Amino acid sequence: MAAAPAGEVWLTLDADLLARALREAPLLQPLEAGETGEILLVRAPVSFVDTLAAVVHRELGRCGGFVAHASLEAGRVQLERLEQTRAAPREERSEGVAAFTVDQPGWAALLADGVSESELLATMTTVSTSFVNRYHAHPSGSAAATWIFDRWSALAAGRPEAVVELLEHADTPQPSVRLTIPGTRFPEQIVLLGGHQDSTVSGCFFDPGCVAPGADDDASGIATLTEVARLALASGFQPQRTVQLVAYAAEEVGLIGSSELAEAYLDAGAEVVGVLQVDMTGYPGSAEDIVLISDYTDSALNDFLVGLLETYQPGLTWTTDECGYACSDHAPWHLRGYPAAFAFEARFGQHNPEIHSADDTVATLDDSAAHAAKFTRLAAAFLAEAALVDPGVLFADGFERGTASAWSPPTD
Template identity: 30%
Template sequence: MKRISFLLVIMLLMGSVFAVNNFGFEFPEGRRQVSAEILQLVQAVNADSIMSYIQVLQDFETRYYLAPNRLEIATWLKDQFIRFGITDTEFQILEHPQGGTQYNVIATLPGLESEDEYIYIGAHYDSTLESPVPSMTLAPGADDDASGCAAILEIARIMMLAGFQPRCNIRFVAFAMEETGLHGSYYCSYHLRENGTKLRAYINLDMIAFMESEEDDWQIRLHPYTGSEQQHQFAWEQVILYSDLTPVEGVQDTTRGDSYCFWIRGFPTIYLQEPFLNQHMHTPEDTIDKLNPQFCAQMVKAIMATLAGYSLMPAMPREMKVLDGGNGHELVVQWASSNDASITQYKACYSNADGSISGEEIVAGFSHTISDLVQDEEYTVQLYSMDAEGKYSFWVQGSGIPRVIPQTPLNISETPISDAIQISWDANIEWDLAGYILYKSNSESQLGTPITTLPITDTSFTDTDVNSQDGFYYYTLQAIDQDGNISELTDTVSSRPLTLDRGILIVDETKHSIGAGTYNIPNDLVDAFYEGLLEGFAADQFDCEEHDELLRLADIGIYSSILWHGNDMAEMDYIARVKPAIKGYLAAGGKILFSVMGINRSMGVDDFAAQCLGIQQTLSSSLARLKYATSVSEGFFDMQVDPQKISNSPGGHLYHITAIYPTDNAQILYVAGSDFEDEHYFGVLNGSPVGLRNFYEAGEAITLSFPLYYMYQDQAKDFVQHVFRNLFMEDTASDDPYHTPPARLAIGANHPNPFLYSTRFVITAKDEHLPISVSVYNLRGQRVRTLAKDAAPRTVDELSWDGKDEKGMRLASGIYMLRLVQGNRSVARKVVLMH
């Protein structure tokens, strides 16, 4: 293996290079030759130097995230970068609810040309054993991942010693808390995306020093990530050119490493690792004597070449787009400057699907016309930046079809805004585009009329001639070119303005169930329970199970507040699928009370959860139990699990509970409690937050990570009434006797109340087209009597109830709920039966 690589290097340096080398791998043009600058860096890699760093990290005895020496370790890492001459070195501090203060160590080598672009290369410095208790005193982690940290230190040392000058910035990062859930890289990548940082690539190193095979069989594993194919291929090339290792494919889109956090943020990602599982990982035997220093040095050479080679590339072209020339045989390619002074020209390559028509051209400037194409056939265009030395950037890619007739506009969408509707779409790619014709109708079955006299030249239109009382409006779009040619019509989208003036909406995401078990609840019981909590308020219902289409901002934007509940453990991803609608609703001033199971799986710990809900992190345990939700905020009421609703759970406890830890801006409302000691595995979440209040822009969200359905109804009702009356400022029917909301239902006060033999009450239904149903429920949410079912409504009607169930048997004394339903609207009223 060594002889082959050495011979290859000599051939490359002499210029005798073929497109396909001894490995059967084809190099792209412009990347076939060994760089003397990179070769100098690679040859300086020293196995003894790498092992010395690993030894120091092992000598800390443990680098477990809860161990008290974590600042000492981070400081030692930071001091090494400073010793090498990297003065821009800092701690990125993150707080973890269980782990306290943690430290990412970041050192920056500034770039020469692309000052606003970065390459991140990272490894984690924490270590662990399979069991947390011994990890506090002994977790050597020589391979996992002192070896990765040592590689970063060795690369930084050599680059500074050689005076290496990358074109873009390089940041060396040692991450905290990888072993407990990628927390350090999660925090780092999150803030990179929030700050809009331009990242050429993230290179991940995790376990690179264990090898028991003979030297001729040494391999390096490259884990590929979807969307990072160019970066993966480049790393593969550099391994072949600059090391004695054979590259092999790893696991596609692996989640087992810090690289995953960068990949899910949309950053190009490279992950290099030893090829075989180290059987000593997470044991006291993961020590330096088990490592192979020469193999590790070869790994570092491959990594060094990958990092240096990528940092010496010119920046990729930015904002590329491929436009239709409009004449049936031309495409126009446009792009923007990359802010890289080394770029002298660009290379544009194009091809049709079968490759029968292709070409490439060198271009100066930021626009190029490709001619002599076949009408209505799709072409792929790849664009590279080039420098004076002939180095290529990675390509950016687009596609286009030369047409005469404009293409149908793509991705038409609607966004309700305050007293208006914004319609948006993607820009058409015709060079001779004149604009767009937008049609508006009050009926889904009719096209309507153009909304403007002249074509719209922008890619959005804000319609202010709207009224929420009119219901939904329907919009359809087509494109028109300068010759008067028009495209086909788009699909129709519907919307209505955002008004926040229709009271309360109850969103039920509970899976309909007829089975047994704590989290399997009949739908009628769930509906009746939550309607009972909102007694005195008028509320509409949206049952997620009964709608094929996802909830949109247009659906919820007319309501001033929402009670959102999910009471089971099935399909808990609905919130995750409608995040944009929820975010837009809150931003506009809407208010939501969430009470759901598995909230971590419903929405994830991402920018939505942090910004909108105030959830920084979550902690779930299948063993943890909850019996008490204890208020820690003034004005809120303690709540306790109703044991009758979870009779199959010993001790009256809920299980599968999630702790939700707040951001700095959120307020803790409730903490979990149980009948178990804190040290018991059932009591692991005692004292942890399970209720938060958070303000996002003009709106407010209160989030409970347990369903109110399982708490005592009177306590849950006190809580809900407090929230909607005093925090969300909703009006009840009695707040304004002179105001009757349009199209509302109502149950009048019953007389007598309490009653012994019979009580009478008036119902009001202003919509005379939809049938009504009236039922009686007990406080467990069970329907005990149907008084009217699918009856023809009258504006005002009077009903009575004799205190008996469906079989004519007298019911026990207690509180019962009258429930009136019409369409997706319902109201409830409490009545008291006394013997």
């Protein structure tokens, strides 16, 4: 890890995970605990990250579970934020957060109905087979970032107002990729959709021969973002709030990319009004189609997602589940007071059993993007509804189209 040239790193993690990991590897230094004692701050060798990821995967059957921090101070700030978030829900801490409504059937249906399973499958296949190890410190991890940058840049070629950037980080060589479509009316208000581009396989992180295809975790999320970008840019959709799509660096080693970005937004006073995370959308492991994560997320934003599902995909079923501390990139936003949500492929324990292995391939998904398409339609509807403010602002030509059956795509 670039942040720790001395071979050490600060981590926050929950007490249960630490107890399990300590059976296998020693710590460098005793720990500090937050007020509740549930989340702990430790200094550990970088190799401990490997142990943690393996234990989370093998014993807890999930991803994430810990956050890497550049310094002791940053780790202490994280503990303080955890206490603040527990003490006061977002609704009590933040003024002016957008009250989203489901009243843009024109654009939401147009974008959601345009979702192509073949486009999704193509992106998942390319990312997982052309870049078989996207570990954040591996050269092909940065090559994957370049591929996403090039792909999104091509999609934005006809939209001069759209900006695609490679964002360098302090604590990983892997850049994040960000697409921005500026808002026409409230450009300072940001609607952000994210997923992580890196991959990992337990036990062989630093081995150049390591195969970590990560087709589901999380090439599926990158495919969802790419398809939403394609639809929004090609359709002439003009958001009234600013829209940003982010392919995060270095999620698997402690949410490094999303933590640095969320911190930078907070430092800049950015007004992020809604964050949707897509991390693993490909494997239909549960009876329900979509699982909304209810811990470390915003309840009002989750209600909004339910409204989107009931309106635009009424045939789907959904439920809720918890994923624990820092299970994906929504958490850094949530802990900084930004409303965040996370839609997941299955109940925990019923999700793709092949993640973090060489068998996380599109073959494990039966070479199908049918499940991922449900999440992509949700993400497309989220983008349209969250980024448009005025009810009835429908199409780029300014005309409303009445009812759904009469809508057709804009021609220009």
